[in-house]
Amino acid sequence: MSKNDVQTYEYKAEMKQLLHLIIHSLYTHPEIFLRELVSNSSDALNKIRYRQLTDQNILDKDKELEVKITVDSKKKTFSIEDNGIGMTKEELAENIGTIARSGTLEFLEKMKKENKQGEKLIGQFGVGFYSVFMVTEQVMVETRHADKDSKGYRWVSSGEASYTIEEIDKKNRGTKISFTFKETANEFAEEFRVKQIIKKYSNFSDFPIFLGKEKINTIEALWRKRENEVKADERNEFYKFITNDYEDPLGYLHLSLESAGAEFKALLFIPVKAPFDLMRLQQHKTVQLYSNKIMIMDDCKDLLPEYLQFIRGVVDTSNLPLNVSRETIQASRIMGKIKEMLTSKIIQWLQRMADKKQEKYLMFYKTFGPLFKMGLNSDFTNRQKLIELLRFETSTRKAGDMSSLKDYTGRMAEKQKEIYYLAGDNREYVERNPNLEYFKKNNVEVLFLLEPVDVFIMPSIPEYDKKPLKSIDKGDIEINPENDQAQQKEDNLSKSLMGLFKDTLKDKVEDVKISKRLVNSAVTLVTGSNAVDPQMERMMKMMGQDVPASKRIMEVNLDHSVIKNLSRKYLASPSDYFLKKCIVQLYESAQLIDGELPSRTEYVKRMMEIMEEATK
Ligand code: ADP
Numbered sequence: 380m381s382k383n384d385v386q387t388y389e390y391k392a393e394m395k396q397l398l399h400l401i402i403h404s405l406y407t408h409p410e411i412f413l414r415e416l417v418s419n420s421s422d423a424l425n426k427i428r429y430r431q432l433t434d435q436n437i438l439d440k441d442k443e444l445e446v447k448i449t450v451d452s453k454k455k456t457f458s459i460e461d462n463g464i465g466m467t468k469e470e471l472a473e474n475i476g477t478i479a480r481s482g483t484l485e486f487l488e489k490m491k492k493e494n495k496q497g498e499k500l501i502g503q504f505g506v507g508f509y510s511v512f513m514v515t516e517q518v519m520v521e522t523r524h525a526d527k528d529s530k531g532y533r534w535v536s537s538g539e540a541s542y543t544i545e546e547i548d549k550k551n552r553g554t555k556i557s558f559t560f561k562e563t564a565n566e567f568a569e570e571f572r573v574k575q576i577i578k579k580y581s582n583f584s585d586f587p588i589f590l591g592k593e594k595i596n597t598i599e600a601l602w603r604k605r606e607n608e609v610k611a612d613e614r615n616e617f618y619k620f621i622t623n624d625y626e627d628p629l630g631y632l633h634l635s636l637e638s639a640g641a642e643f644k645a646l647l648f649i650p651v652k653a654p655f656d657l658m659r660l661q662q663h664k665t666v667q668l669y670s671n672k673i674m675i676m677d678d679c680k681d682l683l684p685e686y687l688q689f690i691r692g693v694v695d696t697s698n699l700p701l702n703v704s705r706e707t708i709q710a711s712r713i714m715g716k717i718k719e720m721l722t723s724k725i726i727q728w729l730q731r732m733a734d735k736k737q738e739k740y741l742m743f744y745k746t747f748g749p750l751f752k753m754g755l756n757s758d759f760t761n762r763q764k765l766i767e768l769l770r771f772e773t774s775t776r777k778a779g780d781m782s783s784l785k786d787y788t789g790r791m792a793e794k795q796k797e798i799y800y801l802a803g804d805n806r807e808y809v810e811r812n813p814n815l816e817y818f819k820k821n822n823v824e825v826l827f828l829l830e831p832v833d834v835f836i837m838p839s840i841p842e843y844d845k846k847p848l849k850s851i852d853k854g855d856i857e858i859n860p861e862n863d864q865a866q867q868k869e870d871n872l873s874k875s876l877m878g879l880f881k882d883t884l885k886d887k888v889e890d891v892k893i894s895k896r897l898v899n900s901a902v903t904l905v906t907g908s909n910a911v912d913p914q915m916e917r918m919m920k921m922m923g924q925d926v927p928a929s930k931r932i933m934e935v936n937l938d939h940s941v942i943k944n945l946s947r948k949y950l951a952s953p954s955d956y957f958l959k960k961c962i963v964q965l966y967e968s969a970q971l972i973d974g975e976l977p978s979r980t981e982y983v984k985r986m987m988e989i990m991e992e993a994t995k
Contacts, residue, residue: 414580415507423463438552458557512538514564602646606633641716647692669695686754802828813900894934904931
C-alpha cells in the first residue's frame with residue numbers, strides 16, 4: 380500500500396450484527412467507553428514496557444509511558460493517545476476488524492434476551508473497543524507499531540458496514556483514537572465529566588493519565604502498603620479496576636510473606652460471580668505478576684494450581700529480575716515456592732471463612748465449588764485440608780443446608796460405622812431413590828452428591844475420621860448388622876422365586892438378591908462392589924468416553940405386596956408366563972427411576988398387557 384491509497388474493507392456478517400447489538404442494546408452506561416479505551420491503552424503500555432526490558436531496538440525507546448486525553452467542549456471532540464506498543468496493519472485488521480472469539484455473538488445475543496446488563500460481562504469477550512460507537516458515529520484510529528521499520532496507519536469506521544485503512548505519516552510509536560461525540564453523548568466533552576469517570580474506573584492505572592496538562596489518576600501499589608493502611612473503598616475500587624468487575628469482591632486476602640528465599644506481597648480477591656465458562660481455565664484471567672511494582676505478566680496462570688484459578692489480584696515479588704522471559708518465569712524455582720506459599724495461604728483463608736463467615740463461604744462454594752473441588756484429585760499436599768472444606772446437602776437436613784464431613788460424623792449414631800452417600804442430578808431425584816428408603820426409615824443420614832464433579836472426587840476419599848465412605852447405590856453396604864431379618868427370610872420359596880427372577884432377567888443383571896434396604900419400593904438396582912458408579916458412568920458417556928456398561932444387581936423387597944402376590948402366584952403355577960412379564964416390568968421400572976430405560980414403547984406396551992390382565 381502506498382500513501383494516500385485508501386482501502387475499504389467490509390465487516391463480516393457476524394461482526395455487523397455484533398456492532399448493531401453493542402451500539403443499540405448491550406450497554407446501559409455509555410460512560411463505559413472511556414474505561415475500555417483507557418484499559419486498552421494501559422495494556423498497550425504494559426506490552427511495550429515489558430518489551431523494553433529485553434529489547435532496546437524500538438521506536439521512541441526513552442519516552443515516558445503515558446496516556447493523553449483531550450476534549451473540546453465547543454467542538455465536541457475527543458481523543459486519547461498512548462505511546463504503547465501500537466499496531467501493525469495486520470493487527471489493525473485482525474484486532475479491531477473482527478471478533479476475536481467464535482461464539483461471542485451467540486452468547487451476547489442470549490444475554491440480551493435474558494436482559495442481563497451487557498457491560499458486566501463485556502470485558503470477557505474482547506469487544507470493548509466497539510463501545511465507542513455508543514457515543515460517536517465515526518471513529519478514527521491512528522497507530523504505529525513499536526518496531527523501528529514500522530509504518531503508520533489510519534483506520535476509520537462508522538461502525539455500520541465497513542472500515543477503511545490507509546498508510547499515513549506518523550512520527551511516534553503508539554495509538555491515537557479520536558472522534559466527535561454524538562449529540563446524545565455531548566456530556567462527555569466536558570473535562571469534569573471525563574475526570575470523574577477516570578477517577579471512577581481507571582484511578583489505579585499503572586501509567587499517568589493526562590487530561591490536557593493535568594495528571595488525573597493516582598498511581599498506587601496498594602498491595603505494597605500495610606493492610607490496615609488501605610481503606611475498604613480503595614481496595615474495592617482497585618479490585619474493580621483490575622478485573623473490570625462491577626461488583627465488590629466477595630473477599631480479599633492481603634499478604635506480605637517471606638520465607639526460604641521467596642519474598643512477595645499479594646492482594647488477592649474472590650469475585651462474587653464466576654467467569655463465563657469457569658472450567659475452561661484458558662479463557663479467563665487469574666492473577667497479575669509484578670516485579671517490584673512493574674507488571675511483568677497480566678495473567679500468570681503458573682502462580683496458582685488450577686483448582687484455585689478463580690482467584691484474582693496481584694502478586695509482587697522482588698525475587699524475579701525484570702527482564703526475565705516468560706519461559707524462565709515458568710521454570711523458576713522461586714515461582715514454584717511462591718505458588719506453594721500462596722496455595723497454603725489461600726486454603727487457610729477459605730478455612731477461616733468457612734469457620735467464621737459461613738454464609739460467605741457457602742456463596743463461594745456454590746459459585747466456585749466445581750473447580751475448587753477438583754483440587755482433591757490433584758493437590759495431595761493439601762488434601763486433608765481440602766476434605767475439611769467440602770460441603771454437602773444431606774438426607775436429614777433441609778434442601779440448601781450444607782454440612783461438612785465433620786458435621787456429619789459428629790451426628791452419627793455410635794453404632795453407625797460408615798459414612799453414606801448417594802449421587803444424583805438434583806435433590807428431588809435423589810430423594811426418590813429407592814435405595815434411600817432404609818436409611819430414611821432408620822434415620823441414618825446420607826450425604827447427597829448433587830454436583831457432577833462430586834462423583835469424581837468422592838472415590839478418592841476412601842475414609843474420613845477412620846470411617847469408610849460408601850455409596851448406598853453399591854451392592855455391598857453393611858447395613859442393619861444386628862437385625863438379620865432378611866437372612867431368616869431366605870426360605871426355600873424365596874430362594875426359588877429369586878431363581879425365577881434370575882432366569883427371567885438372565886444377562887440383563889449381574890445377580891438378584893433379597894434386599895435389606897428397601898422399605899416402600901418392590902425392587903431396586905444397585906452397583907456391584909467393584910463396578911463403576913452409575914453417575915460416573917453417565918458423566919463419562921456424556922464426555923464421549925467409551926464405558927462398558929456395568930451390569931447391576933437387582934434387589935427385591937420380600938415384604939412388598941407385589942412381591943408377596945407374585946410369590947403366591949408362583950406357588951400356584953411356577954411357569955405362568957404372566958409372572959415373567961411382571962418381573963421384566965419390575966426390572967424396567969427400576970431402570971426408569973434411574974433414568975436408564977432403553978425403550979419407553981416396550982415398557983408401556985407391557986404395562987397395558989399387565990393392566991388388561993389385572994382388570995379382567
Ligand atoms: P480487548 O481489549 O478486550 O482485547 P478490544 O475490542 O477493546 O478488546 O480491543 C481489541 C484489540 O485491539 C486489543 O486486544 C488490542 O490488541 C488492540 N488494541 C485496542 N486498543 C489498542 C491500543 N490503544 N494500542 C494497541 N492495541 C490496541
